[in-house]
Amino acid sequence: MKRGAIMSDRAMNATSKPEPSTAGRDSDPGRDPGPRVLLVEDDGKIAQEVAEELESRGFRVSRAETGPDGLSAGISGLFDVMIVDRMLPEMDGLTLIESLRGRQVSTPVLVLSALSAVDDRVSGLKAGGDDYLTKPFAMEELAARIEALMRRPNNTRETMLHVGPLSMDLIERTVTRDGEPIDLLPREFRLLEYLMRRPNQVLTRTMLLEDVWNYRFIPQTNLVDVHIGKLRRKIDDPGAQPLIQSIRGTGFMLRVPE
Known part of the structure; x- marks a missing residue:
């Protein structure tokens, strides 16, 4: 697995107000900052590995550990894409996504889940997820899916x-x-x-x-x-x-x- 800079303590510990990490930017201060990713994942090991992979590709990663913290960060409009674990403390991932869509937040969301049945994937997409990836997964595949979501047209919110x-x-x-x-x-x-x-x-x-x-x-x-x-x-x-x-x-x- 490709490794990037280790996720900063600030990003790893962020909860109610996640902040983008600064990995990869100091070497070229004139470069445009990378896309912003909100990672809503309560498993520290998985979060660390995902952050390393994405930051090595130029993404700025912030983390929230619970559903309510992820919702609070998601409605801020600060992120270009979100990764949401399905099983989260206090509020499950699908409820989080449905709450975002109910607030007209159109940020692309990749759902992570250990549930791999067709009905589980369908429910993730019906809740408002844009893609669904089952655990365990290859970090390269996750990164490729995030990059694919970023390439989709950024349509204005339909009102x-x-x-x-x-x-x-x-x-x-x-x-x-x-x-x-x-x-x-x-x-x-x-x-x-x-x-x-x-x-x-x-x-x-x-x-x-x-x-x-x-x-x-x-x-x-x-x-x-x-x-x-x-x-x-x-x-x-x-x-x-x-x-x-x-x-x-x-x-x-x-x-x-x-």
């Missing part, structure tokens, strides 16, 4: 959704149809957002229960149908072209008018 006559402001949490405001409850807003991000796609009840209600098992319930009915009555006024359509035996679709 508005537009589907046909519907408009949704993700910051103000408002919805309009043809300019007329629609009053939605929080769950209805989340359900409509899910539909608007997937227009003209058939969405099953299972998908909606897993992704909107975060169910990890699928109960026998008409919960989705009840909420779709309420949302339809608010979105599709009498006489207006219906947007939310039922797909017999399958689920629902938000159909965009031609």
Whole structure:
């Protein structure tokens, strides 16, 4: 394994306010500082090895040891990419990522986990992770994955959704149809957002229960149908072209008018 400069004590011990280490910068003060990585990992040995590998490649690494500390650092906007262990003290890694995404933090996240089943990887990506790497792993592969995440386009944060006559402001949490405001409850807003991000796609009840209600098992319930009915009555006024359509035996679709 390639070795770089040993991670500084300041970076290794940082918790609630991680700070980037300065390894690799003193030799060329005129060089642009490297990309900033937040490593949220409670295992000191793994954190040390990851930091050495990344710092040898020009990254600046800071560490948080618990979920809440990682969340506090992540929402600061100081980092270019994050590495988050799935099993963390006080707050697990997936909850941390979901909290970041809920706060509109779009920093790329690589999830580390000893859980390697397909369902585990899928849950990591559904929580908002951009990539998933299982333990044990080769440091070279981790570094390559981080570099790949850094090469992805740095799109600006999406704040508005537009589907046909519907408009949704993700910051103000408002919805309009043809300019007329629609009053939605929080769950209805989340359900409509899910539909608007997937227009003209058939969405099953299972998908909606897993992704909107975060169910990890699928109960026998008409919960989705009840909420779709309420949302339809608010979105599709009498006489207006219906947007939310039922797909017999399958689920629902938000159909965009031609």
